[in-house]
Amino acid sequence: MAERLVAERLAPTPSHTVGPFYGYALPFPEGGEIAPAGHPGTITVHGHVYDGEGAPVPDALVELWQAGPDGSLAGAGGSMRRDPVTGGFLGRNGVDFTGFARIATDADGHWTARTLPPGGPAAAPYISVCVHARGLLHHLFTRVYFPENAEANAADPLLASLDPGRRETLVATAAPSPGTYRFDIRLQGEGETVFLEFR
Amino acid sequence: MTLTQSDIDRELARIRESREKARAEGAPAADHPPRDFRPYRSSVLRHPKQPLVAVQGDPETVELHTPVFGRTDVTAIDNDLTAQHQGEPLGERITVSGRLLDSRGRPVRGQLIEVWQANASGRYAHLRDQHPAPLDPNFTGVGRTLTGDDGSYHFTTIKPGAYPWRNHENAWRPAHIHFSVFGTAFTQRLVTQMYFPGDPLFAHDPILQSVPEPSARQRLVATYDHDLSQPEWSLGYRWDIVLDGPSATWIEEGR
Secondary structure, three states: OOOOOOOOOOOOOOOOOOOOOHHHOOOOOOOOEOOOOOOOOOEEEEEEEEOOOOOEOOOEEEEEEOOOOOOOOOOOOOOOOEOOOOOOEOOOOOOOOOOEEEEEOOOOOEEEEEEOOOOOOOOOOEEEEEEEEOOOOOOEEEEEEOHHHHHHHHHOHHHHOOOHHHHHHHEOEEOOOOOEEEOOEEOOOOOOOOOEEEO | OOOOHHHHHHHHHHHHHHHHHHHHOOOOOOOOOOOOOOOOHHHOOOOOOOOOEEEOOOOOOHHHOOOOOOHHHOOOOOOEOOOOOOOOOOOOEEEEEEEEEOOOOOEOOOOEEEEEEOOOOOOOOOOOOOOOOOOOOOOOOEEEEEOOOOOEEEEEEEOOOOEEEOOOOOEEEOOEEEEEEOOOOHHHOEEEEEEOOOOOOHHHOHHHHOOOOHHHHHOOEOEEOHHHOEOOOEEEEEOOEEOOOOOHHHHHOOO
């Protein structure tokens, strides 16, 4: 079929909420395991999603996308590896770094991912986050930056453009143990996370 | 006080009026729903109050790249929701076909489309769905596929039923299929719902009515296409999906 390039921008399909019932469709086993199994450089990134009253959001879906430690954004397939016999999920293949995670929050609004620290290409490496939930008519993008990159973070155009109080919502805190980073997502109100739009 | 459908209809009418007024005064047409849309009660505490912060992408922006999905991620029958169990599911068998395009009309190839839906009785195979309509042992309601070289996708399924929800008293969702779509950039990520033509519940549904423009709402409604119907087998619907947001190729071409 010949490609038809249109000069006029085609009007986009509008967004809708993911609703409350995606749970048997979108999450998959090992969805939070981005790092190859047993990799010694693995870090844990985790947090809660809260609503405007500070209540945990138990039906959010958090998606992460990031570069590998070498800065590569090539990713790899196999996040949702399927069993061709049963149709079930096989989980990750244990070797490839896919760069992608999808985690449904639990009853406490908590999510956890195990990954490798992102590298460049950006001077201040970050993990891109896309949040979906019932009540969110349009998903929200944010970013996880890391506290040990203080100098690079200070030079990052996005972080530098924000008031200090808001900037800190994008920087994970190293807690509760080394190699573990906490990143809470506050959808509304006090400490509201900085959310992004791309142009 | 219990909120009734009439209360919601009045809220929707007020919002429609103020939108029409704003448009008449030159406000730009919005393609997507606002995140703060009071008639959809779940949005009240779940939308940010601060404006979004705009990011100007350069080619090294992580969000201008996208996760990779390939043949290990789908199996051959994943796009046939009627073939996942021993028997045929109950309901009206349909096919849904269309193309995934970027905003310049180019096909988006080899990307993952996932769908999920209620069964013909309007019940999800989800533990928390307590609607007292029958579950169908032959229907789960989950599918996925990769788009073809021309951006095309194809699902065989059952027409889902309308179902009640608890946004307000006597609230009913029009029949719909949920879609989750990836593009060539993470910025193009789309989660949405496809509706069926002529549903009398459209006007009463705060989720569909959250989309401001009538023409934009129409883009969420599939078209019945008799050429897609198969004799003695299924009814065909066509629905094309157009992704929003910058893509990496825009940057490469210097926009």
